[in-house]
Amino acid sequence: MRVIIVGNGVAGTTAARLIAERDQGVEVVLCSDEPYLYYPRPRLIDLVGCQVSPEQMPQFPPEWYAQRGITLRLNCRVEAVYPEARRVLFQNGEEMTYDRLMLATGARAWVPPISGADLPGVYTLRTLADGLALCQAAHQAKHAVVLGGGLLGLDASSALLAHGLEITVVEVMPRLLPRQLDAEGAAVLQARLEARGLRFVIGEGCVAIEGDGRVRQIVLQSGRVLPAEMVVISAGVRANTALAQAAGLACGRGVVVDDRMQTSAPDIYAAGDVAEFRGVMWGIIPAALAQARVAAAQIVGESEVRYEEIVPSTTLKVSGIDLTSIGEVNPERPGFEEVCFSQDGVYKKAVLREGRIVGAIILGDRAEVRAINQLIAKGVDVSPYAEDLFRPGFDLMALAQGSAVLRPRV
Numbered sequence: 278m279r280v281i282i283v284g285n286g287v288a289g290t291t292a293a294r295l296i297a298e299r300d301q302g303v304e305v306v307l308c309s310d311e312p313y314l315y316y317p318r319p320r321l322i323d324l325v326g327c328q329v330s331p332e333q334m335p336q337f338p339p340e341w342y343a344q345r346g347i348t349l350r351l352n353c354r355v356e357a358v359y360p361e362a363r364r365v366l367f368q369n370g371e372e373m374t375y376d377r378l379m380l381a382t383g384a385r386a387w388v389p390p391i392s393g394a395d396l397p398g399v400y401t402l403r404t405l406a407d408g409l410a411l412c413q414a415a416h417q418a419k420h421a422v423v424l425g426g427g428l429l430g431l432d433a434s435s436a437l438l439a440h441g442l443e444i445t446v447v448e449v450m451p452r453l454l455p456r457q458l459d460a461e462g463a464a465v466l467q468a469r470l471e472a473r474g475l476r477f478v479i480g481e482g483c484v485a486i487e488g489d490g491r492v493r494q495i496v497l498q499s500g501r502v503l504p505a506e507m508v509v510i511s512a513g514v515r516a517n518t519a520l521a522q523a524a525g526l527a528c529g530r531g532v533v534v535d536d537r538m539q540t541s542a543p544d545i546y547a548a549g550d551v552a553e554f555r556g557v558m559w560g561i562i563p564a565a566l567a568q569a570r571v572a573a574a575q576i577v578g579e580s581e582v583r584y585e586e587i588v589p590s591t592t593l594k595v596s597g598i599d600l601t602s603i604g605e606v607n608p609e610r611p612g613f614e615e616v617c618f619s620q621d622g623v624y625k626k627a628v629l630r631e632g633r634i635v636g637a638i639i640l641g642d643r644a645e646v647r648a649i650n651q652l653i654a655k656g657v658d659v660s661p662y663a664e665d666l667f668r669p670g671f672d673l674m675a676l677a678q679g680s681a682v683l684r685p686r687v
């Protein structure tokens with residue numbers, strides 16, 4: 278049996294590994310249009326901050342693939358898929374048949390239609406090539422503007438600080454990280470990032486990027502102008518669905534899959550940032566990993582393995598500022614209870630539903646993240662301790678592990 282996997286990001290590479298490990302009779306062909314061995318995209322932040330070199334980026338050496346019998350094709354774009362003939366067409370004109378196909382084509386950075394967004398000096402950050410370009414540009418610039426105060430925008434801005442630039446983050450929403458934080462948490466985070474040297478324009482968008490042959494400044498909605506020799510656009514991603522769409526597969530914002538990661542075409546699976554399950558696309562590694570595991574299991578015939586929706590968890594990678602946001606943090610429907618703690622740049626919030634934690638923000642205190650994750654995963658009824666959850670001295674881990682829990686003295 279031959280399995281072709283399109284895309285060597287975390288979803289494609291994980292599935293290739295699992296298939297090769299489980300069934301050595303399968304020929305696994307893993308191809309990517311990027312020229313690089315698999316690298317975890319979060320490490321791009323370290324690359325931008327000059328903490329790692331491009332050579333240090335790959336997760337596994339070339340032998341890793343050979344030892345598992347995985348045929349790796351880099352710089353090898355798949356141009357077309359023909360489901361009825363079970364064939365793919367590579368960029369070099371070569372064709373190859375498959376028994377099973379997995380689409381792990383991920384996503385690309387989205388650039389909103391702002392005038393001047395195509396000027397030299399405007400960047401996005403998704404690939405290793407982008408990371409290198411950003412790094413080089415940062416050596417030569419004095420002012421940078423980052424459009425987008427989401428996780429990636431903040432991570433990238435903080436990494437750019439290492440180059441000694443003056444950096445302004447422009448966020449059109451009324452606060453930072455609107456999906457991961459509430460208003461109070463966002464204010465605490467903003468103050469901490471300002472203390473590190475970042476500047477912010479919040480609640481106002483950029484209407485134009487200007488320059489004479491190269492970016493020089495950006496114009497805000499109010500007409501205010503900010504100097505910028507480089508602009509980083511961090512406005513979200515769009516799934517790479519073109520291949521699937523052209524092949525006639527059902528697509529919404531992503532390639533539509535069921536709980537087996539099966540697309541609308543027989544023997545074609547999809548996982549990771551490109552896949553849309555019940556209308557949801559998380560665009561994060563835990564979802565890509567969970568989906569890749571299911572797709573791999575299905576491909577080797579373990580038909581009982583199904584995908585269950587994950588509780589999303591995201592972390593900010595700014596060193597010294599530990600922020601984790603898990604699950605539902607801004608419930609807009611009735612029936613939720615919130616427990617908050619705020620002191621000296623530390624902000625914690627747990628969102629409870631029927632006594633169980635369904636979401637949490639932990640800003641500035643990483644120690645409790647594991648316990649909270651366990652409490653959510655196990656569905657522990659924390660209602661007898663709701664008021665104590667974030668009191669200094671309260672042992673969240675004991676609660677998660679079902680050990681005797683001592684109430685702190687108030």
Ligand SMILES: Cc1cc2nc3c(=O)[nH]c(=O)nc-3n(C[C@H](O)[C@H](O)[C@H](O)COP(=O)(O)OP(=O)(O)OC[C@H]3O[C@@H](n4cnc5c(N)ncnc54)[C@H](O)[C@@H]3O)c2cc1C
Nearest residue numbers: 284286287288309310318355382383384549550560561562
């Ligand atoms: C800087 C950065 C930091 C991040 N940090 C975090 C984090 O801390 N936590 C987290 O959970 N998530 C993070 N993410 C998001 C995370 O990286 C993605 O969710 C993850 O990479 C998705 O993996 P994937 O395998 O689905 O797709 P991708 O990683 O996008 O890989 C898809 C691959 O397929 C290739 N491809 C596309 N079309 C074709 C084709 N036709 N032929 C051949 N190859 C093709 C692409 O070029 C790409 O190499 C971060 C992303 C970035 C950019």
